Amino acid sequence: MSNVSFHETARLSSEDYQALLKRSEADLSVFAEKVKPIIEAVRTEGDVALVRFGQDFDGAKPLTEATLRASEAEFDAAFDAVDAEVIEAIEHGIENIKIFHEEQKPEPMWLKEIKPGAYAGDRYTPIKSVALYVPRGKGSFPSVTMMTSVPAVVAQVPNLAIFTPPAPDGGVDAATLVAARIAGVETVYKCGGAQAVAAAAFGTQTIRKALKIVGPGSPWVVAAKQQLSGLIDPGLPAGPSEAIIFADDSIHGGLAALDLLIEAEHGPDSSAYLVTHSRRVAEEAIAALPDHWAKMTKHRVEYSKSVLCGENGGIILTNSLEESYQFINDYAPEHLELLSTEPFEHLGHITEAAEILMGPHTPVSIGNFALGPNAVLPTSKGAATYGPLSVHDFVKCSSIGYVTAPAYPTMAKHARVLARYEGFSSHENAVSEMRDQYLMKKG
Structure with a gap:
């Protein structure tokens, strides 16, 4: 032994x-250098680079620009290819994941009366576009599809796309397609690794640019997320x-x-x-x-x-x-x-x-x-500051404030004092007699 x-x-x-x-993955320096030319190729060549990398890195020789996105026929065929007991297990998992994340979903908006006539709260709206990364290198992971797709659908993200490395035959793991459709995601791109992160960050002829990317990946994926964090929100650190x-x-x-x-x-x-x-x-x-x-x-x-x-x-x-x-x-x-x-x-x-x-x-x-x-979780000590992937990763929060006319004088008084102390004259003017004069005028 x-x-x-x-x-x-x-x-x-x-x-x-x-x-x-x-x-x-503690030292990503070697990967950081290796992903740079991949990122640049995707930025300048788009789909052409994605096809080349799919053929070279994933051995997907049949992959073409026309087949980068999984077709409806491929989704349909996947349900015939996957055993019934696997589909049943996927349905069972998605049902439980949905129940859990529905409970997690925040109220669309709340307001609290902070002082008489003065209200403050939060409003939650979905992120407009998110890329869901599903790895494949050392196995097939329909479970990751389930874990990333369900909370995104619960959060009502309008534009969702799964990115997953192509198989040697140029296709997508059948169970991954099954899980995607059952979860409610019909856009799946045959693209993995650093090139997938770059495609989501820049967009290509086929792939729509995303605002955020979530999901676990190899050190190549993690390194690409770090380098492209100024263009796309890399989500929690999942390596x-x-x-x-x-x-x-x-x-x-x-x-x-x-x-x-x-x-x-x-x-x-x-x-x-x-x-x-x-x-x-x-x-x-x-x-x-x-x-x-x-x-x-x-x-x-x-x-x-x-x-x-x-x-x-x-x-x-x-x-x-x-x-x-x-x-x-x-x-x-x-x-x-x-x-x-x-x-x-x-x-x-x-x-x-x-x-x-x-x-x-x-x-x-x-x-x-x-x-x-959710089983998409932070790695490399990320748990010290991050939690699991959740509905909250697919929404953003706007603070809401509403002050009524009776509550305004007291709020204005205290705001004026602090504005003067900090030396911001426009801040002070906005809550001074100047405002009172405009409020008395008909707009």
Whole structure:
């Protein structure tokens, strides 16, 4: 068996501890240079560049400018190509995701009487155009289509488009098309990587420019989002998958190992740790991994071993529950499982995690596919300042103010004092006797 990375916090130096907190995408400098010519080619050549990159990077030799957008016939054929039980699972997931995000949707407008006759509040309106990025490099992800499309449709964004890398045959993953149509998105572009971000930012002959792009992606995608952030809102930082499986001594280590593999199998750029203060749990997990690997497909075994036996994954044995909590909060993971028969005892100690799945019956798999909360989550410590993708990512807020004539004098008095103090004469004049004179005149 490959040697699983094993770390005991009692034996870690400060530098070693900090190294455990790093992600594979922490240094994007190499990608930043590589995406520059891709971005420039899309800016200057449009569809021609997208077709070339689709053929060269994705092996989609049949791709042409005329087929960059998935056709209605391709959508129809996808429903015939996908097994009925897969369609049923997609429908089940979308139903729950919709229920969850409908509850999350803010009121279109609220106003509160701040002082007698003076009102203030917020009004929410949808962003006019959003690009939904669905990765494909290491697998097909209809679940990402579900998670990005449903809240956008709930928010009533008028112009939505999915961007996803083309297959070698020049098509789109059939289940992705099924999920898109069921969710309510009929525009799907066969375009991935940095070139997709550039296409959304600039627009091309086929692709309509978007104001924002959301969805997880490779370091190429993340680097392109960073470079183009002045042209398109890059949304929350969603890069390669990462997870912490916390397990206390009420759990069998074999169960913890089972869940540790969930995000580790995404690819060698993922990060996954089992964090426990129980040596028994740690040892049981290590002992169970070979049997779990024996029941996985070959390339997923390779991916997960590269993570768990490398620098961005493995097992961390802490000295105490408090040390486990501290590591989790320092790491600020994308996915966190609280594997315990009493998970609520631990929940109050966790402040830095984008998703917290509690108890032995709530693995990341259920969070990713079926439960309802959004599984597009901030990575690389983004959880310290960002939350999951939500309806709020597809709307913007306008503050509303309304002051009536009876409330105006008091408001004006205090505004005038502060305007004078800050040295803004026009501010002061606008709430002075000059205004009173105009208010008395007929307009």
